[in-house]
Amino acid sequence: MHRKIVTIAMALGMILAMLAGAGCTQRQDQKAQNKPKPGAPFVPSPQFVVDKMLEMAQIKKDDLLYDLGCGDGRIVVTAAKKYGCKAVGFDINPDRVKESLENVRKNQVQHLVKIVQQDIFELDLSKPDVITLYLLPEVNEKLIPQLENLKPGSRIVSHDFGLGSFEPDEIVYIKSPDRKSSRLIYLWTTPLKKEAPLKKDGMK
Numbered sequence: 749m750h751r752k753i754v755t756i757a758m759a760l761g762m763i764l765a766m767l768a769g770a771g772c773t774q775r776q777d778q779k780a781q782n783k784p785k786p787g788a789p790f791v792p793s794p795q796f797v798v799d800k801m802l803e804m805a806q807i808k809k810d811d812l813l814y815d816l817g818c819g820d821g822r823i824v825v826t827a828a829k830k831y832g833c834k835a836v837g838f839d840i841n842p843d844r845v846k847e848s849l850e851n852v853r854k855n856q857v858q859h860l861v862k863i864v865q866q867d868i869f870e871l872d873l874s875k876p877d878v879i880t881l882y883l884l885p886e887v888n889e890k891l892i893p894q895l896e897n898l899k900p901g902s903r904i905v906s907h908d909f910g911l912g913s914f915e916p917d918e919i920v921y922i923k924s925p926d927r928k929s930s931r932l933i934y935l936w937t938t939p940l941k942k943e944a945p946l947k948k949d950g951m952k
């Protein structure tokens with residue numbers, strides 16, 4: 749119960765932080781594009797979260813990773829540099845795509861990383877082995893039909909938010925190096941499994 753309250757409070761805090769932190773950028777971005785509204789504003793995952801997400805996904809060199817909403821490309825760049833795997837970052841926002849491409853170039857991982865400007869809701873997810881997400885709860889939920897097309901044994905890692913009623917294999921609560929903040933990271937392995945419904949006595 750206590751854990752549930754902490755999780756809800758963190759999710760609310762995160763949404764507020766995302767909206768506050770990214771408000772200006774998002775307004776400018778939408779004005780510039782006048783395109784479909786992005787499903788989540790740009791708030792980068794801190795590097796300690798990126799490192800843990802990739803560790804939890806147990807990435808192998810021959811994996812293909814997709815970051816859905818890649819922001820400045822930090823997840824795909826880190827995956828390529830640290831694990832030598834191929835990675836594709838998708839973002840709807842041309843400014844983010846530009847930043848990601850610059851990040852890829854700066855880190856010299858062009859041979860492993862592609863950045864694509866595309867709406868994540870249009871993606872075919874039958875090829876990647878690993879999906880990383882830092883979106884919003886309702887956006888994660890909207891992605892479920894696509895995530896169900898992942899190959900068996902694929903891993904999905906999400907920063908801070910769950911995936912509807914699908915039961916994660918693991919939830920890690922991680923503190924920042926300065927111990928001033930904390931995040932949740934969820935891991936699922938496909939095929940996705942529904943949470944067992946609660947029995948009348950409250951037990952699964």
Ligand SMILES: C[S@@+](CC[C@H](N)C(=O)[O-])C[C@H]1O[C@@H](n2cnc3c(N)ncnc32)[C@H](O)[C@@H]1O
Nearest residue numbers: 786787788791792793817819839840867868882
């Ligand atoms: C919270 S940021 C996460 C960035 C990065 N994945 C990270 O963890 O640091 C969410 C990103 O998703 C992008 N985004 C939102 N809706 C999208 C959509 N429908 N298609 C593609 N990208 C989208 C935003 O532009 C933003 O860069």
